[in-house]
Amino acid sequence: MIHEVDEALQGLLGESALAASGVEIVFDAPTRDWAARRNAPTVCVFLYDIREDVTRRGSGAGEVHDADGYVVARRTPPRWFELTYLVTAWASRPQDEHRMLSQLLACLTATDALPPRLLTGTLAALGLTVDLDTAGTGLDAPAASDVWSALGGELKASLGVRVRAPLAGVSRPTAAPVTEGLVVRSAARRPSVDPVPGRRLRYEEVDDPGPEGFAGPRERLPAPARRHRGGRQP
Known part of the structure; x- marks a missing residue:
C-alpha cells in the first residue's frame, strides 16, 4: 500500500508545472550527504511517520464475489493508516x-483526495477514498525540527503532507458452492442380500435419484396444514 501511495503522489506532482520545467521528484531521505550530492532542481517527498487511525478500525468480514456472483472469499475490513511526508524543494x-514550494502548495492544497485515476494495485481495487491533507495544523506526527535534527541537517522550509490510506484486509477463500444433491445409499452386511437402492434426503416417495440427481423432475407434495396453538385444526 505504501508504494502505491508513493506512485500516486509522484503522478500528482508530475502533473504540475514542475514536471514541465525538468524538476526531479524523489523519495530519498534529505540527509546532509544527500544534499551535498544534489546538483539539479529537486523535489524531495520524504516519508517519515506511519501510524494507524484506530478510530476507523472495523470488525466483521465482507464477501468477495466472482464474475458470476458467487462468494469466493471473505475479507476482513481494511485498516486505515496515516502516512506523513516531509516535502521540500532543492535548488541553487x-x-x-x-517558487517551487509555491507551486507545490498550490497543487497539493487543491486536492483533498488522491484522484482515482492515479491509484493502482490494492488502492484501486478497494475503491475507497484516499484523503490528502497538506500543511494542516492537526498533523499528529513528529515536528519538522525533530525530523531535521534526526537527519543531521539544517532546518529548511517544508510542507507537511498526510495521506490516509487503507490497507486491504486478509482474504480467506470459501468452499465451492454446492451444485449436487446429497444421496444416501445403504448396503447389506451379508453379500447374499441385495443392496437397498439410493434414497434422496428430504424428499418423500423417491427411491432412486436417477442420473440427473437433484436436477431431475420431481413431484412436490402439498405442505401440511399448520396447527394452531392448542392442537386444533384451522
Whole structure:
C-alpha cells in the first residue's frame, strides 16, 4: 500500500508545472550527504511517520464475489493508516526553492483526495477514498525540527503532507458452492442380500435419484396444514 501511495503522489506532482520545467521528484531521505550530492532542481517527498487511525478500525468480514456472483472469499475490513511526508524543494537559490514550494502548495492544497485515476494495485481495487491533507495544523506526527535534527541537517522550509490510506484486509477463500444433491445409499452386511437402492434426503416417495440427481423432475407434495396453538385444526 505504501508504494502505491508513493506512485500516486509522484503522478500528482508530475502533473504540475514542475514536471514541465525538468524538476526531479524523489523519495530519498534529505540527509546532509544527500544534499551535498544534489546538483539539479529537486523535489524531495520524504516519508517519515506511519501510524494507524484506530478510530476507523472495523470488525466483521465482507464477501468477495466472482464474475458470476458467487462468494469466493471473505475479507476482513481494511485498516486505515496515516502516512506523513516531509516535502521540500532543492535548488541553487532560495528564491527558486520558494517558487517551487509555491507551486507545490498550490497543487497539493487543491486536492483533498488522491484522484482515482492515479491509484493502482490494492488502492484501486478497494475503491475507497484516499484523503490528502497538506500543511494542516492537526498533523499528529513528529515536528519538522525533530525530523531535521534526526537527519543531521539544517532546518529548511517544508510542507507537511498526510495521506490516509487503507490497507486491504486478509482474504480467506470459501468452499465451492454446492451444485449436487446429497444421496444416501445403504448396503447389506451379508453379500447374499441385495443392496437397498439410493434414497434422496428430504424428499418423500423417491427411491432412486436417477442420473440427473437433484436436477431431475420431481413431484412436490402439498405442505401440511399448520396447527394452531392448542392442537386444533384451522
